[in-house]
Ligand SMILES: Nc1ncnc2c1ncn2[C@@H]1O[C@H](COP(=O)(O)OP(=O)(O)O)[C@@H](O)[C@H]1O
């Protein structure tokens with residue numbers, strides 16, 4: 001059985017009178033791509049924000065590698081090795097790819113040039129960016145010195161995913177990464193998600209795109225009315241069955257703990 005890397009128990013998050021997350025459980029296992037699906041308003045993003053430190057829950061606990069964590073900000077989660085790609089990409093369009101990869105985590109020159117004059121080590125950042133792109137097999141970006149605003153939507157998404165993969169030492173989370181992309185661009189991002197998993201970092205993929213979910217997910221967490229309804233394997237169910245469970249038309253089958 002695969003180890004649980006990231007876990008949540010009994011998460012509750014209220015916004016005024018709205019209970020966005022109503023006692024949700026969650027677990028992500030080593031080596032897997034876990035898709036999280038559910039109707040609009042089911043509380044997927046709110047749950048994921050708890051895991052990524054963006055939201056502090058009203059109740060419940062989060063465990064990383066079996067130890068309880070108390071994230072107060074996304075920065076806390078990042079320090080713990082959890083990187084999140086949000087739908088609204090935080091990028092600096094006028095800056096180049098390498099600079100965007102290191103945005104907020106810039107490498108400084110060694111010695112007083114870096115520590116006193118705060119000079120950036122552009123050469124090192126470019127070298128590491130190239131290495132990262134090669135490691136992920138990204139061939140759609142011609143030059144890492146290209147400004148991000150010259151890139152297509154898919155290429156920008158690729159940069160965001162590469163950034164998450166570069167810094168996500170334990171977990172990479174993606175909220176609807178292919179929502180704004182064309183078919184070919186989506187395929188590129190899905191390939192990238194598989195490669196991240198294959199480097200040993202489990203991935204949480206929140207998506208409405210059922211064919212994509214069935215293509216890449218090892219397990220599918222079905223979220224309904226603020227809670228985890230169940231977890232299924234894509235190979236065990238037809239797509240319309242899973243949609244039926246998601247909408248409440250079909251009763252949720254027993255949860256599966258392992259990908260296969
Ligand atoms: N910042 C917020 N303020 C108020 N209500 C919110 C906020 N974020 C989410 N909600 C509400 O919480 C519920 C769950 O939303 P969300 O987590 O975004 O669901 P999903 O991602 O599954 O569509 C919805 O009813 C939504 O309107």
Ligand SMILES: [Mg+2]
Nearest residue numbers: 044045046175
């Ligand atoms: Mg959402």
